[in-house]
Amino acid sequence: MAKSVEQLDRVVIRIAGDSGDGMQLTGDRFTQETAMFGNDLATFPNFPAEIRAPQGTLAGVSSFQVHFADHDILTPGDRPDVLVAMNPAALKANLGDMPKGAILIIDTHDFTDRALARIGWNSNPITDGTLDSFQVHPLELTQMTLDALESSELSRKDAGRSKNMFALGLLSWMYSRPTEGTLAFVEKKFANKPDIAAANITAFKAGYAFGETTEAFAVSYEVKPAALASGTYRNITGNLALAYGLIAAGQQSKLPVFLGAYPITPASDILHELSKHKRFGIRTFQAEDEIAGIGAALGAAFGGSLAITTSSGPGIALKGETIGLAVSLELPLLIIDIQRGGPSTGLPTKTEQSDLLQAMFGRNGEAPVPVIAAQSPGDCFDAAIEAVRMALTYRTPVFLLSDGYIANGSEPWQVPDVTTLPDLTVEFATEPNGDGTNGGKVGEYLPYLRDPQTLARPWAVPGTAGLEHRVGGIEKADKTGNISYDPDNHDFMVRTRQAKIDGIAKSLPPLVVDDPDGDASVLVLGWGSTYGPIGAACRQVRTSGAKIAQLHLRHINPFPDDLGDILARYEKVVIPEMNLGQLAMLIRAKYLIDAISVTQVRGLPFKADELADMLTSVINTGAVNTESVNS
Amino acid sequence: MAKSVEQLDRVVIRIAGDSGDGMQLTGDRFTQETAMFGNDLATFPNFPAEIRAPQGTLAGVSSFQVHFADHDILTPGDRPDVLVAMNPAALKANLGDMPKGAILIIDTHDFTDRALARIGWNSNPITDGTLDSFQVHPLELTQMTLDALESSELSRKDAGRSKNMFALGLLSWMYSRPTEGTLAFVEKKFANKPDIAAANITAFKAGYAFGETTEAFAVSYEVKPAALASGTYRNITGNLALAYGLIAAGQQSKLPVFLGAYPITPASDILHELSKHKRFGIRTFQAEDEIAGIGAALGAAFGGSLAITTSSGPGIALKGETIGLAVSLELPLLIIDIQRGGPSTGLPTKTEQSDLLQAMFGRNGEAPVPVIAAQSPGDCFDAAIEAVRMALTYRTPVFLLSDGYIANGSEPWQVPDVTTLPDLTVEFATEPNGDGTNGGKVGEYLPYLRDPQTLARPWAVPGTAGLEHRVGGIEKADKTGNISYDPDNHDFMVRTRQAKIDGIAKSLPPLVVDDPDGDASVLVLGWGSTYGPIGAACRQVRTSGAKIAQLHLRHINPFPDDLGDILARYEKVVIPEMNLGQLAMLIRAKYLIDAISVTQVRGLPFKADELADMLTSVINTGAVNTESVNS
Amino acid sequence: MTADLGLKAKDFKTDQEVRWCPGCGDYAILAAVQGFMPELGIPKEDIVFVSGIGCSSRFPYYMNTYGMHSIHGRAPAIATGLSTSRTDLSVWVVTGDGDALSIGGNHLIHALRRNVNLTILLFNNRIYGLTKGQYSPASELGKITKSSPMGSIDNPFNPVSVALGAEATFVARTLDSDRKHLQSVLRAAAEHKGTALVEIYQNCNIFNDGAYEILKDSDTRDDWIIRMEHGQPLSFGATNDDGSFGKAVIRDELGNLTVAENVGPDDSRLVIHDAHADNPAYAFALSRLQSLDTRYSPMGVFRSVERPTYDQLMADQLDTAAAKNPAGPDALASLLAGADTWTL
C-alpha cells in the first residue's frame, strides 16, 4: 500500500517508558538520525534519580523529547505532538503534557489490570474513553518485537528488551528518517555481543516495516531540512560541548589540562569525557571528594596547568573554602557548576538555576570571582573558552554555570573551524621583576606585582630558577606577597582584588540586544539555559504583532559596562529565572531598577507558550498577570 | 609626697608589648578593676595570629585598649590617651595611633641599639626627639621588677616575667583602681605555683608603690563611676555573653544543649566556655572538622537537642552543604559565625563583617536561612536567645553573626534577671496528626504538615512511638515528606520554605529609630559590631549641632516589615560596613534606594571620629567626601 | 537484652516503594535486616537509621523506624551527634563504599576511634552505583569504568584494614546473599557497645555485576571464604580424608598469617580465631589475607573488644559535673552574675 507523505514544518516527539527500557538511547538515536537529516533540533532528556526505579511505577518513568523543524528552533518544544508510551505508567506520567489531538502510540503489552491498578487506574484508559480527544494507536509493540525475534537464540526476556528498537524503527519510518546511522551504531555498540546486535537490528527493521505495511498509519511525515547557516554541523549535548571547549582551550593555551573532580549528577559526564582524551595531555583526577577535587586542581594550577574542577550544587557548596584560597592566591582555575534542583540533594536529575548567588557569594570574606553562564548546548563550548580566557588573563578562579537542561539536552552545532579559535597562550614569568623602584630589589621576584592593565599578578611556576616564592591564604603584602597584618594593606588588597574582577568588564564586547525595530518598551533579560525558551517566547510575541526586546547575559560578574544604559532604555525589564529571582536581585541592587522577576522552580525549563503569555501581559498591562508563571 | 588627683570624664589606655608579655591578661585585669569601680567601659584586644611571634618584632606586638568613663560610652576609643609600651616594637607599632600630648609610659629595658635596629630605628626615639610632642615617661620597668623580686627564688628570667604586673600596679595607682580583685585573681590563678603568685603580687604592689612615691608622676587621675541604669553589672566579652545566652536558652527551652564545633579563631572560646558547663546538661563535641561539627549538631537536633555549631568564616564555608540539608529537613539549628578578616585564612585575629552574604547565600539551591547579628559584647547574650527563639519556633537553621571585635571586646553588662528571660519551651509532636482530611489518614504522622501561622513543621523525636518517619535532603512531598520529583510540588516546597522564613518578619517588634527630634534627613543604617562606632559618631554629630538618625538592624533576613517605610522617610541612607557593602547590596535590591555604602576593610573597627566626619559631610553636601573613610 | 516485643519483619517495612534496580543485592540486605530487627528487642521508635547518599543510602526510607537520608559521606558524623545526645536510642548507619570510604572517610575513621555507639553497615559493591558506575576506593586497580577508560590507577583500600588502623573495636564482614551469616554478624554487631563496622559485600548487578561471584558460586566459595568463628580454627575448604583441613590459616615461621593447604587439626601453626584479642595486630593480619580478587576473604567477626563508648564517657562527665555541682534553680542566675559584679 503506498502511503501518502504529509509535509510538516516542525514536530515534537516524546518517548517514554521505564528507566530500564532504554528510552534515553532511543531518543539519542532518533535525534542523531534527525540531525543527519539536516533538521534543526533541540532535545530534552528527563529521567528519575534512581538507576532503575521499580518497573511500571510513575517514579520510574524516563522520557526523551525531541523537537525538530525545517527552520531554526530554540527549545525542545512545550507540548509533544506525539507520545510513544511503552507502558501504562509512561502514559499516565506524560498524558497531562499532551495537547488535544496529539498522537499517542501505546505499547499495550503491559496494560493488565494489575499494572493499571499499581498506578491508580481502575480501568483501561485506552478503552474507557480517557483518551478520546487524542489520536490513539494502541499497538502490541512488545509482542511484535518478540514475534520478530522468534527465531533468535535470545531468551524471551532479552528479546523483549529490543522493543525500544522496534519503536525507533516505527518512528523512523513515520518521520522519514535515514536509518544507516542507527544500524551502524548498533553494530558498533554490540560488537562483542553479535546476537544482541542482530536482535536490535531485526527489531528496528521490523518496526520500520510495520509502519510501512500496517494500515494503522495512513500517512508518514516529512520535515524538510532546515536552512541553517552554511557549515559543518553535528549534534551535541551541553556537557560534551563543554568538555570539548576545555580540550580546545588546553590546545589553544598550550597548557596541560588538569581536571580534579568528584562524580555528581549532572556533571559527571564531563569527567567521563575528559578521561577519554589523555592523548591531548589531559589529566583527570577522580578525587576522594569535592574538596580534594578543587584542591588538586589548585595544586596543578600552581604547577602551571590549566586547572578545572567540575561539580553540581552540593559539591560546589563544599568547595567554597578552597575557592577563597584560589582568590587569595590569584591563580587561574575553572569552577564549573552544572546546576540541578536544590536545596540540598534536591532533584538531582532535574534542572535549575539556583546556584547563581552561591557562585557569587558562597565563601568567607570579600572573595570576588567572575561568573559566566552558558546558554545552550552548543554554546557550552564557547562559554568554556571564554571562562578559560578570563581565568588565564586575570589569574583568577572563574565560575562557569551550566545546568541539567542544556548539559543533557542537545542541538545541532556548527563545528568550529579550529583556526579561528582564540589564541590563549599564557606567558609564565621567567625573570625576576623587581627593578629597585617598584617595591622590589633588582633581581627580586615580586609575585604580587600586578599588570597595570589587568591587575593580574605574574604566574611563576615551580621549576623556574630564581623565582622561588611562597603564596598562602593569609593576607599578603602588596607586591611581595609576604604575610601582612597591616590594616591599610588589607584594605588595599581587598579593594584591589575586587577592582581586578570589576575591571574584566573592560574586556567585554558590547552587548547585543535583540530588538528588531529598536522600539520595544519591554526588555526580557535572561541568563543561562533560559535562552531557548525566552527566545522562542519572543518569537511568539513578535509573531502576534507585539514588540519585545531580548537580552541574554553571558557575563554576570562583572556585568558588562553597557548593561546599565541598555536597561535604562526600557520601560519594563522582565527577568525570567528558574530560581526565586537571583539575577533579578543583582540587577536591582546594582541598577536600582524595578525589574520584574518571573520565576519557576519546577525542575523543568520554562514553556515558551507560558513565557509568551506572560510577556504579552507585561507589554499590554505593565504587569505579569498570567497564572501559569509565578512571579 | 601627697599628690594631686585630677578628675577626668573618660580615659583611653592602651598597653602593648610582645605577645609573650601577658598584655591581654594585664588588660583584662585592668578592665576588671575598672568594671568593679563602676565606670562604663569598652575594650579592644588586638593580637597577632602567631602564638608567640618572635620577641621584639613588630609582628609580635600584642595590645589591649580600654576606654572607661563616668558616662555611658560605646567604643574602646579612637585614639589612646595613654600608651604603655613594654619594648621598642610596641612603641613603634602603636605610635601612629597616639594623638599629640598623649602620655607614653615606656619600659626602656629593651631599648638597645640592636633591638632598635631590628625594627628599623637607627637612633633611640626616646632621646632623639621623635617623641617630643608627647608626655614621655621612660622607666626601667623591667629592672624595677627585678629589683623588687631580688629576694625571690625565681630565676631572673622568670622574675622578669612579672613586669606586666608592675605596669598594672602603676596604672592601678594612676587611675585609682581598686586592687583587691587583682590580688585575689593572682592568688587563684597561681594557686599551684605559690612562688609565681607571690612574685606577681610583689611586682604589682611595687608598681603601685612606685607610682605613689616617684616624682615622675605628679598627679593621679580619677574617673568617677558612671551613672548607668540601676542594676547589677559585670564586665563581659561577647563570646562569653554568647555562651551564656546559649546556656540560658537551653534552660529556658528545657532542652539539652548540643554544640558540635571545630576550634577556630575567634570562635573557639565559645566551645571552651560551654565545655565547662556540663552540669547544665550541655554536651560539647569537638569534631574532626567543621562538617562533622554541624553534622553532629544536626543529628542531635533530630534527636531533640537544642543544637548549635560555632565557627568563623573559613569553617562556615565548609558547612554550606549541611546547612542546605538542615533547610530541607526543617530542623532547628543555630549556626554561629564569629567573623574575622577574609578572604581565605585572611586575618584570623582581626575583625570584619564580610560573611553576611555567605550567610545569606552560601549554599546550593534556594535555601533561605534567617540571619541575625549581635551589636555589642553584652548584646551577644540577647542575640543568642533571639536566634534560639527563631530556630525553635520556625524549625529552621538560623545564622547568628558576631565578629572578632565584639567577641573579644568587653563592656559592662547588666546581669539579666533570669525570671524575665523568655519562655522558649518547645512542644514536640506526640500524637499522629493525620485526620483523614488533611492529606493523612487518621493515625498517620505527617512530618511536613505545617502550622498555619508559622509554617513550621512538627518536631517528632525518636523515641516517640507511632511517629516513626524518615526525612532527607531529596525534595519531599508536601505534608507526607516522602520523596517527590513532582514539578509542581517542588515549586510549592521551594516557595513554602521561602515563605516560612519571610514570615518571621511578622514576629518582629517595630524598629526603633534613634532620631531624637524626628527631623533628621540622613539615616545611618548599620548591623552588627559597628553599633558602637556608629552610635559614638552620631553623638559627635549631634554634639556639633547637626541632625542624624540611627537605625541598627538585629534582623537582616528577613528584614523587618517596617524597614521599607522607615528608609523611605529619609533623604539619604548611609550604610557603614566593615566589608565592601554587603548589607547595602541587600537594601538596594529590596528597597531600590540609592543607599550610600561606606566601607572599611582594615581588620579594625571604624573610628568614631572618622565616621562622624563622614556623616557630617553627607548631611552638609549629600555625599561622602572625607578621605579617611572609603566609600 | 532481647525482650520479645512481638514485632515481625513486616513491622519494619514502610509503605514506600523500594526503588533499587531489579536484582540489586540491596534487596537481600534489606530483607535480612528487616528480618533481624525483631530480635533486637527494641521498640521501633527507639531505632534510627541514618544514611548518606548512594543507592545503598536509600535504605532508611524502607525501614519503618526513625530515619534520616542525609548527605554524601556525612552519616557517621550526624549519627555521632544523635547517638551521643540520645544514648537511649539504637543508631544504625547505612553507607556505601563511596559514601563511607571516599567522601566520608574521615568521619568513618573518627567515629571508629571514638567508639561512638553506632552500628555501621557498609554496603560494598566496589562501585559508585547511584552516579552510574565510576570506580570507588574499593574498586580493583585497573578497573575500567566510565571515569577510568584506561583502567583505574587508584590502589584501593581494604576497608577492614582501614578500620583497624583507626582503632575500631568491632569489625566484621559478610555477604548480601548469605542471609544466615549476615544476620549472625548483625547480631554480634548489635550486641557490641561502641562503633561496629560491618562490611557487607553487595552485588551491583548493573554496574559491577559478579564482583563477588567467586564467593557465591558453590564451586568456589568454600575454597575462597575463610569463615571466622571465635575459638574455632580458621580452616576452610573441604576436609581431607585424614581429617586434615583442605585449607587453613596458619602462622608461618616468620610469624605471618598465611593460608596453607592440608593442615592437620593439631598442627601447631594452625590459627584458632580470637575475635577478642586486645591487640588489633592479629585482626589486621587477618585482613591482609585477602587478595584484590576477593580470594581468601575472611568472613565473620575480625575483632570485637570492649572499650568505653564515647556516648557513655560523655554522659558520665555530665553526670559527674551535675553530681558535683547540681544545676539547681539559682544556678543560671549565679552563672550569669559570675564572681565580679557591682550594683548601681
Add this chain to the structure above:
Amino acid sequence: MTADLGLKAKDFKTDQEVRWCPGCGDYAILAAVQGFMPELGIPKEDIVFVSGIGCSSRFPYYMNTYGMHSIHGRAPAIATGLSTSRTDLSVWVVTGDGDALSIGGNHLIHALRRNVNLTILLFNNRIYGLTKGQYSPASELGKITKSSPMGSIDNPFNPVSVALGAEATFVARTLDSDRKHLQSVLRAAAEHKGTALVEIYQNCNIFNDGAYEILKDSDTRDDWIIRMEHGQPLSFGATNDDGSFGKAVIRDELGNLTVAENVGPDDSRLVIHDAHADNPAYAFALSRLQSLDTRYSPMGVFRSVERPTYDQLMADQLDTAAAKNPAGPDALASLLAGADTWTL
C-alpha cells in the same frame, strides 16, 4: 641521584622572620630540614613545600623553595594535584597532627593509598598549637585542655597505624630534637618513590610541654625508644654483661610482637627488623608496641616498600594514549567534528 649542586643550608633560608614561640620544636625541625636539603641534589626551584594551617604549617614561608601555605587539612590534596601534574618536582607536605589527622584525615589516607609521590612531614605535638591548645586526635585520653576541662574522652589515633591501615608504602617516625635521626629518616623518605609519611614528634612548649620528655631525657630514652634499622635486631636499652639485650622486641608464642627483657642475641624469638616486608601486618604490629604515654616508641622506618606511584601511572596512561593515537595538528578538528556531521 644526589648531584652536589653546591647548595648550603643557608640557601634554603628565606628573608622572613621565623615566627614560632621561642623554644618550639619546630625550630629544630626547620634547621634539620634546611640542613638536609642540599643532600637532595635537587635545585631549589624544583622543590615545593605545601602546608595546611597550624603552627607547623608556617613552614613553607621559611624555605627558600616554591611553597604554598594553603588551608586547613587540604595540603595532601593540593600536593596531589601538583605532584601528579608535575612529576619533575620534589613535592613536600608539612602538616600538624590536627591538620593531618583531624580535618585532613581523609586526604591523608587517600594520598597514602594512591601512593602519590609526596613526602609528608607530620609534626605531631599532640595538641592544636595555633588555636591555643585544644586536644587533637593524637592527644591522650583524659587530657585536660581548653576544650576538655574534664579530660578528653576521645580515644586517639596512632598515626602510624592509621597510615598502615591506609596502604602506606612508607612510614617512619622520628623526633624533633634528634637531628641526626631526623635527617636519616628524611633521607630514606626522600629516596622513596610514592607517599612517604614521616611522623615527627615535636614539642609544643607552650601548650603541651614535655609530651615527649621520656623519649628525650637521657635517663629514660634508651629504655623507651625502639630504634629500628633494617636487618638489625629490634633491641634497645642497655646491653647486659652476658651480651644479651636489656630489652628487645620478640614474637611470643601466639605470634604477637611484644617487648621482653634480657633477650639473647640468638634467641629465636628476637625480631630482626624488616622494613621492606611486603605484608604491612608486621609494621602494623610494630606500631602497636607503643603505649599512650609513648613508652616503647619505635623510631625509624616502619615500612618502606615499592609500588608504582600514582603520578607515574597517570603519566604512563597519557604516554600510552598519545603513542597509540598521537594528537597531531588535526586532532582537535577531528575530535570536534566527531563521526556524524552534515554539511549545509
